[in-house]
Amino acid sequence: MVKKKNPLYRRLPRELRSELGKYLVIFLLLTGSIGFVSGFLVADGSILAAYEESFEKYNIEDGNFRLSEKMNRAQQSSIEDFGVTLYDNFYATENLTNGSRLRIFQDRSEVNRVCLMEGRLPETADEIAIDRMYADNHALSVGDTLQSESRSFTISGLVALPDYSCLFEDNGDSMFDALQFGVAVMSAEGFSTFRNAELTWSYSWKYDADIAPADEDAEQEISEELMKVMLSEVTLEAFVPRYLNQAIMFTGDDFSSDKAMMTALLYMVMAIMAFVFAITTGATIAKEANVIGVLRASGYTRGELIRHYMTMPMLVTLAGMLVGNLLGYTIFKDLCAGMYYGSYSLPTYETRWNAEAFLLTTLAPGVLMLLINFVLLRRALGLSPLKFLRRDLSRKGRSRALPLHGRIPFFTRFRLRIIFQNAGSYAILFVGVLFANLLLMFGLIFPSVLNHYQETLTDNLLCNYQYILQIPLSAMNEERKLESLLSMLLFSLDAQTENEDAEAFTAYSLVTLEDEYKSEEILLYGVAADSRYIDADFSEEQIYISQAYAEKFGTQPGDTITLKEEYEDELYEFTVSGVYPYEGALALFMEQDYLNAYFDLGNDYFSGYFSDTEITDLDEQYLSSVIDLDALTKISRQLNISMGTMMYMVDAFSVVMFLVLIYLLSKTIIEKNAQSISMTKILGYTPGEIGRLYILSTTLVVVLCLLATLPLETWIMYWLFRAVMLTSISGWIPFYMDPRIYVQMFALGIAAYALVALLELRKIRRIPMDEALKNVE
Amino acid sequence: MFLEIQEIRKSFGSGENRTEVLKGVSLAVEKGEFCVLLGPPGSGKSTLLNIIGGIDAADSGEIAIAGEHMSGMKERRLTDYRRRHLGYVFQMYNLIPNLTVQENIEVGAYLGEDPLDVDELLHTLGLYEHQKKIPGQLSGGQQQRTAIGRAVVKKPDILLCDEPTGALDYQTSREILKLIETVSRRYGSTVLMVTHNDAIQRMADRVVRLRDGQIRDNRLNERRVPAEELEW
Structure with a gap:
């Protein structure tokens, strides 16, 4: 059939x-x-x-390390005996007139090979190929000229360096900064114009095939072994195995x-x-x-x-x-x-x-x-x-009318009946409004949180400049005590300043244990007992955590926190005495003497300066980094660049979603009541009155939904934000709900609804009176 | 005359499919009169009622209630016209399903400047004990009573009834007719009732017969009988 x-x-x-x-x-x-x-x-x-x-494809390095001076052949060969091949990856840093720093490498042919995106690779001595995104951020294109104090470069091409897919200037940075930092390559001829004093002695390594680690655990193990070998040969300034290199790995994560x-x-x-x-x-x-x-x-x-x-x-x-x-x-x-x-x-x-x-x-x-x-x-x-x-x-069975008191005005009762009749639609509307507004809140809150973060940082800086000094790794080598002592002594003498605002402190770095969230670097400040910059009572070995620490890990005074050395297993426990109002870093504050003694650093040890004025007489080679407002707000600046456009799209999408939802549901409600509306028309109700009955009910629900979902959205957003901050970003940006966002969200919701209400009013006007004459009862 | 209808013409469709439903109908009804429009299906009686009610428009002709002419009225004025002058009862009750009996009547009361007392009307309609029910909980007769209540509560000048007993059984139909008679007498409404039931003409003051879009007979009923005495 x-x-x-x-x-x-x-x-x-x-x-x-x-x-x-x-x-x-x-x-x-x-x-x-x-x-x-x-x-x-x-x-x-x-x-x-x-x-x-x-x-x-581009033969990305397995890791890199930095030395204070160029390695000699014997050192290189000893290290390579471990089962690695070493490659020169020297670079020069140029401070450009556009306010950014450019890290310039020689064009690489073996490891970290360059991907040419546009133009061509540099050929002559004054040509340079710069990172494509850095070029975008500074509106630079092929043919343009870059200027530093002493040099001028012509851009021959735009490139991507595979070891800098994410532009982290320093691996310890909590966020990359593609605005103030860029990378570039020059031809061998061009690169040779840099004097040795201008170069940073950076090397890359690749493991030989027979010892190449299979996973991250093996990578960690083998890199720790390699570091020991290196430490016995050279003075390491930095040692970054690939799996820890944010410039390479952050993108994939x-x-x-x-x-x-x-x-x-x-x-x-x-x-x-x-x-x-x-x-x-x-x-x-x-x-x-x-x-x-x-x-x-x-x-x-x-x-x-x-x-x-x-x-x-x-x-x-x-x-x-x-x-x-x-x-x-x-x-x-x-x-x-x-x-x-x-x-x-x-x-x-x-x-x-x-x-x-x-x-x-x-x-x-x-x-x-x-x-x-x-x-x-x-x-x-x-x-x-x-x-x-x-x-x-x-x-x-047969549905009953919900009792409503006769004293309630007739129009109100009418509207309430419509609301009860369409409870299902309104429930969906509630969920939809919650979802759309959550998106909208996400889009609006993001820039506001970043702005607030910048303002908070400005208000509670420890001081205008924190100079973190670079202690030579040779001063920390426990296996060669004497050499290390001498090295430290030399450093202490050289790293003095005449600046009267300067106040020495000890900085010590530990990391959190890797449990629920990834391990994070914690900066321990050892502060002078009568510090001009840190106003806290350090007597009786009191230890304070920064506000950022307290918020990120939910730590409170009285809690005990456990930290460890980055590459070692030794654990350290600290009992928190209080919270210090500082959002700029995940940090601990304690008295300098206590910290020096705790880590056996020696009585006079220090590794940084607080100062409200710029210190100009420090030897550059001992300067690791300067933490000023600019450095602290790097994370918020970059997030603004990375996510800004996306946030506008999120805002637009949520408004469209809201519009569509309200339009469809209110349309359904009007259609469901078309016969009744037609009948009220026959009876002599004006479209305005009918609108007040049928549209105002939805209006009331929409207003209620908009208001009632706000606390729920704030709560969800708080937890979402926390989860994102805990899992994806090093450091901490506190959650901040600008009250103006509530007003914006409500206003946007009402404006979108008004548009729909106008459409629905038109629909009501168009319902014919003969609708009521159809035999559908 | 209170209601004057002159030369009303109405056709549907166009070209070869054009059907003239009303072919120049003229009629006059006194205030307070109970007028029955009789005729077979397709005779044009419901169309005439809809035109009088302002929910359909005539192609030509003129209608006036208490001297107020309908022709040329825009939507806003037509709405006002219905609001001030008319009450409507249909064969299908057209109650608002999510409102109670009392609230459905209040829908009508809202439109009147000096409406009847809803509680008193509920008693008159025999619906007082059902006032909190929604239409879905009522019998057909009770729903039609509610519809009548909604129509008369604002004290309309004219009550338009389109086959109000068409969907009801004999006994309920008589009750409904009696109710319409009672409320129209009590509140002085003019009633225009469309029906195909010949028996109903006996309760009318005026009987108008339509056939094929024209009035074939228009006479005053000399020997009116009360609704409860009707039989068919």
Whole structure:
């Protein structure tokens, strides 16, 4: 027997025409969300693949170290005997007239090979190829000239250095800074113009194939062994194995966390849209109850009707998926790749078909949509044919009116009844508003948190300049006590200053234990007992944690904290006496003598200066870093650059989502009540009065939703923000809720709603009076 | 005359499909009169009622209530016209499903400048004990009583009833007709009732017969009987 085609499907084109507005906005929202997430995942996948391949393609180093002077052949050969090959990776640092620092390498041919993005590699002595992102941030292009105090460079090309996919100037920095720091390469001829005194003696190493570590644990183990070997040969100023090198690894870590966030976002949108579909379809079922009753009575099965009512939502979803993926692979992919290229100095990539992206953005949400619709439709169509014929769609027998006191004004009672009638729609609206506003809050809070952080830092700086001195590693070599003592003595004499504002302190670095979150560097300040800069009572070995520490780890006075040396197992315990109001670093403050004694550093040991005025008479070679406001706000500046554009997109998306949701749900409510509205028109109610009854109810709910979700959103945002700060960023940026954000969110919500309300008012005006004359009771 | 209808014409469709439903209908009804419009299906009686009610527009002709002419009225004035002059009762009760009986009547009361007392009306309608129920909990007769309450509570000049007993059984129909008779007498409303039930003409002051879009008979009923005496 030939299976006949269900004639009900002939309704579908008509249904599409008559409900074009509804299906169009859902289609656009789905297409936009799927397109963006698909584009994001494709870009993420393609760039991640390019990034991962870059390790081999560009032969990225296994680690690097820095010496105070050039290594001799014997030292090099001794170290290489360990099973590594060493490569010169010297660089010069030029302070440019544009206020930034450029780290210039010689073009590399063996390790960390350069990826040319635009133009050509430098050939003549005055040519330079600069990092592509640094060029973007300073609006530089090929042919432009860069100027330092003594040199002038012509840009011959834009490049990506694979060992600087993320522009961390110093591995200890909590954030990279692509605005004030850049990398570049010059030809051998050009690079040879730098004098030895201008060079930093940096070397890269690659493990020989037979000892190459298989995983991070092995890498840690072998790098610790290598460091011991190096320490016996040379004086190390820095030692950074690849797995700890933020300039190389940060980018890859960031990719995976972004992916999880975007996918979660898409599922939320899809689930909300599925419920919106179900509610609008539910309204159609209510409208067509008699017809459904007749069809069911005539022998149509529930399954046939479920399939029929599911067809349009699924077709629209399917269309959204197709077009979304198409846009994802074209427009959105470039947009998202642009976002990554705006933050990272990545090599070129090729777009790759991403099966996982297809699964995550198409199959999984499609199934989600199918399931939610199926379950809700199955329930809605589960009533007996007789109930449909009688238009009695309640499950629990006949529904009753909720008692409302007669003293409540009539219009108010009317509106309350509408609210009760549409409780399901309003519940979805609540969830949707919560979600859309959470996104909006995220978009708005981000710049505000960063600004607040900068302001807070300015207000509670320890001093205007903190000079961290570079203690020669030779002074710390326990295996050669005498040499180290001499080295320390020499350093103490050389690192004196005449500046009267200067106050010596001891800085000591430990790290947190790696448990729930990644290990973080903690700076221990040993402060003079009568310090001019740190106002705290250090008597009786009192120890204070910085405000940032207290907030990040939830530590309180009285708690005991455990820290350890970075590459050693020895643990140190400190009992916290109080919290010092300093947001600039995860730090501990204690008396200098106590710290020196605790770590056996010697009575006169110091390793830094606090000063309110600039210290100009320090020997550069002993200067490790200067912590001033500029350095402390690096993290917020970079986050602003990396995330700023994205935040505007998040804001826009959340407003669109909010608009679509309100439009669809209020449209459903108006349609559900079309007959009553028509009747009130016949009775003589004006459109304005009808609007006050039917639209004002939704207005009340929207206002309530907007207000009621605010505390919930703040709470969720606080925890989300904390989780992001704990897992993805070294250091700490405190959560701050600017009260103006509440006002902005409410105003945006109301403005968006006003637009929808106008559309609905127009819809009410268009409901014909003969609607009430249809025999549908 | 209180209600004057002159040369009303109305057609639907266009070209070859054009059907003239009303072919120049003229009628005059006195204030407080109970007028029954009789006719077979398709005779144009409901269309005439809708045009009088201002929810449909005539192609030509003129309608005036207490001297106020309807022709040329824009939507806003038509709304005002319905608000001030008319009450409507349909075959299908068209109650607002999520409002209680009392609230449905209040929907009408809101529109009147000096509406009837809702509680008193509920007693008159025999709905006092059902006032907190929603339409879904009521029988057809109770729903139609509510619809009548909603229509008369604002004391309309004219009560328009389109087959008000069309969906009801015999006994309930008589009760409803009696109710319409009672409230129109008590509150002085002019009643225009469309029906295809010949028996109902006996309770009317005026009987108008329509067929094929034209008035075939328009006469005053000399021997009116109360609604409860009607039989069919």
